[in-house]
Amino acid sequence: MALGKDYATQDCSIAGALEVVGERWTLLLVRDAFYGVRRYNDFLVHLGIPRAVLATRLQTLTAHGILEKRRYQQSPPREEYVLTEAGLALWPVVRSLGLWGRQHVTLSQRRIMRHAVCGTDQELGPYGECPACGIVVPVGDVVMLPGPGLDPNPDNPVSRALLAPRRLLEPLITEPATAGDRV
């Protein structure tokens, strides 16, 4: 990991996990992948991350088998990054972190997660369980809705596309980019 010293001596699976997903920006990339973001430029616009850092993070996440890079169009060649099974298994981490942040840091509800299948209006618990059904909801069956704390007028097309209710993992379709969206 960063800065010459790794967590290898920790003899602990938490340290091992942080070796892989503990670097700056990494978990936000994973979060965006759950939201349906797949393309280099969409990550760039949505996160405001430096280009070089984005490139290396996508590389290491791919190398660790959390994202898979694939060409979704031959001409012109275009790449996308999607969550693998190991990446999908990070959902409880992302969900519990978000809920903790809302309850102890931001104190405002930005996004609401619900079980799409049963139609309840209760939101998921800290590990992604539906309080109505009592089951742990598969990630693809989660709907994400804007919460009251979410900025209704974001300045970038990715955030705008994420305002509408949508299933997690559903590929994000952005408006045609304009020059102003390049960072």
Place this chain on the structure above:
Amino acid sequence: MALGKDYATQDCSIAGALEVVGERWTLLLVRDAFYGVRRYNDFLVHLGIPRAVLATRLQTLTAHGILEKRRYQQSPPREEYVLTEAGLALWPVVRSLGLWGRQHVTLSQRRIMRHAVCGTDQELGPYGECPACGIVVPVGDVVMLPGPGLDPNPDNPVSRALLAPRRLLEPLITEPATAGDRV
């Protein structure tokens, strides 16, 4: 957060959480606090963290209300750091991260977590639930046992003290330190 740019623009509770616990070493400090580590020198010995970094992390965790610093002895004055309620609420994050790390990174079981009260030999799920009782176990009712992947001969007294089965949060009592333990 670190490096001049914060996550403030992210408009997301996950980003807010990472502002607070996303820096290098921070979640390992929190993990150790769950294990019962409370003292500056024990964190230092167990983590092998630079002293200056440890001091600033303890400060920011205290400032954010995740740890509480208190004097447990007047003469000579001695301090300890214990988890607050907000800190305890991080348990699902720590637990799910550890389980993910074991299943997708380290691939070996270092520590086993069980429900102490019901006496089951099944271990807790990703958010700290007991598969036997079906309830989410209060952190103080979790026993931690060494797993097969754990180094049986660690080189520092804190790791040695953590070899024995113990309740989470139970204050760690280390052997009297020797000069060699100073880093």
Place this chain on the structure above:
DNA sequence: ACGGGTTGGTTCGTTCATCGAACCAAGGAA
């Protein structure tokens, strides 16, 4: 009273990741 040990730090020079702006290249589209 003095030296040595324990605890909980601070200081400081070196190393290295992040930042941000500029540049680049392959391939359409006008």
Place this chain on the structure above:
DNA sequence: TTCCTTGGTTCGATGAACGAACCAACCCGT
């Protein structure tokens, strides 16, 4: 032929992490 889009790489400046040394308050044994 020139511009635009996508997905990057390069590079200098900034600032955090590292690690070794130093420091201060307090205790104990002699």
